[in-house]
Amino acid sequence: MPAENLITIPARKGKAARVKKGQRVKLINTHGSQVVDTWAFNSDDLTEFMSMEYTRVALGSILPKAGVTLVTNRRRPILAFLEDTSPGIHDTLCGPCDRYRYEQLGIAEYHDNCTDNLWQAMRELDLTPPQTPAAWNVFMNIPVAADGTFTFEPPLTKPGDYVVLRAEMDCVIAFSACPQDVVPINGPDCKPTEAHFEIL
Amino acid sequence: MPAENLITIPARKGKAARVKKGQRVKLINTHGSQVVDTWAFNSDDLTEFMSMEYTRVALGSILPKAGVTLVTNRRRPILAFLEDTSPGIHDTLCGPCDRYRYEQLGIAEYHDNCTDNLWQAMRELDLTPPQTPAAWNVFMNIPVAADGTFTFEPPLTKPGDYVVLRAEMDCVIAFSACPQDVVPINGPDCKPTEAHFEIL
Numbered sequence A, B: 001m002p003a004e005n006l007i008t009i010p011a012r013k014g015k016a017a018r019v020k021k022g023q024r025v026k027l028i029n030t031h032g033s034q035v036v037d038t039w040a041f042n043s044d045d046l047t048e049f050m051s052m053e054y055t056r057v058a059l060g061s062i063l064p065k066a067g068v069t070l071v072t073n074r075r076r077p078i079l080a081f082l083e084d085t086s087p088g089i090h091d092t093l094c095g096p097c098d099r100y101r102y103e104q105l106g107i108a109e110y111h112d113n114c115t116d117n118l119w120q121a122m123r124e125l126d127l128t129p130p131q132t133p134a135a136w137n138v139f140m141n142i143p144v145a146a147d148g149t150f151t152f153e154p155p156l157t158k159p160g161d162y163v164v165l166r167a168e169m170d171c172v173i174a175f176s177a178c179p180q181d182v183v184p185i186n187g188p189d190c191k192p193t194e195a196h197f198e199i200l
Helices: A052-059 A099-104 A114-123 B052-059 B099-104 B114-123
Strands: A007-009 A014-019 A024-029 A036-042 A069-071 A077-084 A136-138 A161-167 A171-177 A195-199 B007-009 B014-019 B024-029 B036-042 B069-071 B077-084 B136-138 B161-167 B171-177 B195-199
Touching: A007 A014, A007 A171, A014 A114, A014 A195, A024 A036, A036 A077, A036 A114, A052 A069, A077 A171, A114 A171, A161 A171, A171 A195, B007 B014, B007 B171, B014 B114, B014 B195, B024 B036, B036 B077, B036 B114, B052 B069, B077 B171, B114 B171, B161 B171, B171 B195
Parallel strands: none
Antiparallel strands: A007 A195, A014 A171, A024 A161, A024 A195, A036 A136, A036 A171, A069 A077, A077 A161, B007 B195, B014 B171, B024 B161, B024 B195, B036 B136, B036 B171, B069 B077, B077 B161
């Protein structure tokens, strides 16, 4: 992997990029325990975006696995999930963290959050999302018990694990290296780290 | 139950109503096998609405049970779930049906759908939703297997089963008697029926 092509998603922050139909994006869990909230928007019409609630219906599953295609809020393919070196656990259930989440977790001062990271990353491309869609929480490990309850667990990934996605339409893809440091979704030591991606 | 207070959600159609904070809403599965997609919007600011992705995080569960409170996209209480005479299975995973869903199911002509029903029901109150939030699919039975896959099954309810919800803020509540008649979520005979609600 030529390091010069790597784009950094800074620890606790977001990064977005334009991707043409057919291009592949390799998203790397560089340090091994980082959740990356992932969004994709149709670059010709940002009101069409990757949707977890319609993707679940399309897949008949709460867990997208390599080989499937994620769809938009118009139920059209937007990201094909081509490869996965991780154990294949990528949450679709949990809305992205936001100021309200950290307020409720008892953080009094401003806390970085995936929602603000999405908006900031889009702003760097002179774009404004039409809303904050539910994110695809890549590498996030939310095991669901038979009674429907779930817990927030550390990722099952190791350093360098990656997923490869292919754009099925021209799109803007946005990532946030989740700044969650209160519950252990970014590892038992609750230390958010950077992650990387590469447009292939 | 005084029948004169019952409001009909016509088969395959939607109905919305304004509810004051503290009022209770009894939603009745009149004929026993009807899924009712349910939305709630803050009546002072429609951009705040009941959110499945943040409710799941608040509950640590994909299945709200009587005794919990559903929250908005700002993670504030909007509907307290007070009572439930049904077996307690009410889906939060599946986005509401729409024209795209029926097109993909092979229906060539227009098909009633929960998304259009939401917008029409709001229009009858001279309101426009800011978007189509994921609905709370009351009475909808979507069993999730240990591997994350799920199936679309008939409801486990019987005629007259009901839930009672209490508004935790002034809100507009909208219901759609889901017109799904291709997959058996409204019973094995795929016959959508009316349902009813009452503001107590």
